[in-house]
Amino acid sequence: MRFDDPWYDALASGWGELDGTGAPAHLVPPARDTADREISTADIYLEVQRSPAFQEVRSRYRRFVVPATLGFLTWYVAYVVAATAAPGLMSRPVAGAVNVAMVAGLGQFLSTFLLTWAYARHARLRRDRAALELRWDTQELTRLSGPAPGSAAAGLVTGSGEAHR
Numbered sequence: 001m002r003f004d005d006p007w008y009d010a011l012a013s014g015w016g017e018l019d020g021t022g023a024p025a026h027l028v029p030p031a032r033d034t035a036d037r038e039i040s041t042a043d044i045y046l047e048v049q050r051s052p053a054f055q056e057v058r059s060r061y062r063r064f065v066v067p068a069t070l071g072f073l074t075w076y077v078a079y080v081v082a083a084t085a086a087p088g089l090m091s092r093p094v095a096g097a098v099n100v101a102m103v104a105g106l107g108q109f110l111s112t113f114l115l116t117w118a119y120a121r122h123a124r125l126r127r128d129r130a131a132l133e134l135r136w137d138t139q140e141l142t143r144l145s146g147p148a149p150g151s152a153a154a155g156l157v158t159g160s161g162e163a164h165r
Helices: 039-048 054-084 100-144 152-158
Strands: 094-097
Touching: 039 054, 039 100, 054 100, 094 100
Parallel strands: none
Antiparallel strands: none
């Protein structure tokens, strides 16, 4: 792993790593110079965050996740409460040795898989395309603003395509 990798955890480094000159690596990399930029990256991301398209993606996400989470947690708590407060109900046979508790426990697994499938489908149909367009727009704005000439980030932006090969 290269030390100039933006995803490298600088705070976890320093365990005998050298900076190339034989000296121990710095724990925190020096700040990048962004004074020469026309528009800062933070401004771009704040602008995107305030945009109606971003708000719509977040709204679609919340409209699915909040009810789904509340529904699933209610179903789970109902199962746990019924198992502890109504053992007679849970031990009632359904078919042979299979009782209500076993059916409800398997229903927990089934509902987990169904909720995962529903979430993936909702994301694919309602959010992924809009989120991808926002991502591309953000990347384009960030690329156009460019790093300050001579900064450490200049090498990262121009060399970013080579890291994925």
